[in-house]
Amino acid sequence: MGQPGPEESELIRRILAGERELYYNLIAPYQRMAYVSAFSVLRNEADAEDCAQEAILKALRHLAEFRGESKFGSWLVRITLNEAKMKLRKLRPGQYESLDEGPDSEDGEYVPQTLSDWREIPSETLERKEVREVLQSSVQKLPEIYREVFVLRDVQNQDIATTAQILGVSEAVVKTRLLRARLQMRDMVAPLLKHSNVFSRQTFRKGLNPWR
Structure with a gap:
């Protein structure tokens, strides 16, 4: 840490x-x-x-x-x-959404529409203004317990240990919430990708920040 x-x-x-x-x-x-x-x-x-x-x-x-x-x-x-x-x-x-009373508990189950997470969006797609706007909007639709973890890890690039310390939860909880956040992000932006006909298997380029 x-x-x-x-x-x-x-x-x-x-x-x-x-x-x-x-x-x-x-x-x-x-x-x-x-x-x-x-x-x-x-x-x-x-x-x-x-x-x-x-x-x-x-x-x-x-x-x-x-x-x-x-x-x-x-x-x-x-x-x-x-x-x-x-x-x-x-x-x-x-x-106000309590962190302890979000729509999905730690023991709850979120079933994604796809098995891959949001980071598999092609990097050239992320660079498009309209896609970045959709990503920003999608982040705000995440339940608070997932949104906080997502922002700390995938926007601010905090490590797992630091994220856990900031939120006062275990590293295991951070990993669980982060996975669910990424999968929900994927489901929210998938319709846009399908409509734009630009989806490919190219993975998200590490370090690219769509919130710039």
Whole structure:
């Protein structure tokens, strides 16, 4: 599991010693990550921006509590997700989906329409604007327990261990939710691929980010 590098640790030490103006240098690499994490829960750009800023300020207020057991970015994402869930309860209490009461439990069974997951979409297809828009829309349709895992792993490229730590679940749970998220993504985008007549067996090119 990743820990802060020497430069990050030194920044944190200096900020805690009183050089608070250095906080921007610390959070700069993670601002987009915080926004994406907030948006994965709130599904509204303005709310996500507000939430990300609130989380960044909260992280500063509680920086002394950061124990360095993970990277600062992972800690910030965890704070952001918690803030987003609290904000969602206030803004749209009727629409809030509990992580423990999603439409599919860990013991439930999701039967995909295909046996391959969403990553087998051809890379040249992913580069098309309309396909990226469908992917973005499909992510927001995932149940929250799957959407969070999907965003952390397949959008932010967090590893399994870090994702588990951020969400406070086991690595086995992360793997289960991630598989179901990928299969559901595949089912949601399959009609588009069939309609566009561009599907092939070429696998998803690792590292290509359709959310750019």
